[in-house]
Amino acid sequence: MENNSNDSKNSGLKAAIVVLALLLLGSAGYIYKLTSDNKEIINGLHTEKSVLADELKAKIAEYDIMISDNTALKEELQAEQLKMVELLGEVEKSKGDAASMAKYKGSYLKLKGEMDNLVAENKLLKAQNVTLTSSLDSTNVVLDDAKRFNDTLLTQNESLTRTVEKAAKLAVLNLKVLAVKERSSGKQVETTKAKKADKLKVSFLIAENQIAKNGSRDYYVQIIDTKGNIIGEKATIPAGNQTLTYSFISTVKYDNKSVQVNEEVAGEDFAPGTYFVNVFDKYFELVSKTSFNLK
Structure with missing residues (x-):
């Protein structure tokens, strides 16, 4: 009877060990998945930050070209370019967290919209200037x-x-x-x-x-x-x-x-x-x- 009791206790102990081992393996797998997912999210945010910074640099360079034309909108172009430069500085200094990237993307889209309006206005003024120049050349x-x-x-x-x-x-x-x-x-x-x-x-x-x-x-x-x-x-x-x-x-x-x-x-x-x-x-x-x- 005593041997049967010991065998029963050993079997219970072994079963408990197996359960604990399975739980540990499951926890380790879950932690590994969380870590992998977190790394993917971080890598994705870093990529978004890099892409946004590159787009801002490209737009700033476009402003340089328009400003060099010495148009009637030169001061407005310089003011909007400064906003782009300031946003680029904020993006480069940020840690690239999701909330910050969402905020910066919204700011960029707003500035891009303002830039598109200035580009259209710049083209219109150039066309008007060509017409005016032609008219002045024909005066007496x-x-x-x-x-x-x-x-x-x-x-x-x-x-x-x-x-x-x-x-x-x-x-x-x-x-x-x-x-x-x-x-x-x-x-x-x-x-x-x-x-x-x-x-x-x-x-x-x-x-x-x-x-x-x-x-x-x-x-x-x-x-x-x-x-x-x-x-x-x-x-x-x-x-x-x-x-x-x-x-x-x-x-x-x-x-x-x-x-x-x-x-x-x-x-x-x-x-x-x-x-x-x-x-x-x-x-x-x-x-x-x-x-x-x-x-």
Whole structure:
């Protein structure tokens, strides 16, 4: 009886040892799988971090090419490129955890969208510049005098002190001028003939900028006729050590969103030829320019 009891105890002990051994093997396998899965996740995040950093570097290089063209959007391009550089620095310093990578990817997609908009605007401005250059090349000696006068004004205003940080500068886009004939009914009809025009409609867009401070903005619009004269109010205001003569002031209420500005200037006896239009901000810095022709 005693031998049977001992055999039973030994069998139970062996069974317990086998169970413990199986549990240990199962635990070891589970821990190994967790470790392998964790390594795959970490490797995947490191790969995502490297790919995102490479994409940021490529976009920064694209900005260098566009900035070197010295376009009218140069300051906006530099501000957006700086955001890309700052994001690249954050990505390279990060540990590459899932939460950080998700945040950085979102920031990158937003900056890429803003870059796509600037690229499209840059192409449009280049096309407009080609058209303007072709128009100016066909002008006569009288218009050359007017152009030299306009260039002098631009040079003077470009030398004025800038007090607004580049990143917070508001962009003035799509400056357009249409000549119209206003009928007795009040209806306005667009025209390209000088003798029919009795009013000029000026429009431009203040672009969205989340960095800029909100509040009222004054823009001085200057319209120069074919003889180099300022049309409209012809008011003069001190601009540093010089003065600025303008056609009218447009006061815009800005709240960090895009604002469409539409103004009108009445006139009479418009002369045929090319007219130049300049827009200055409250610091008397030239922020946009264009030209139009009347037959």
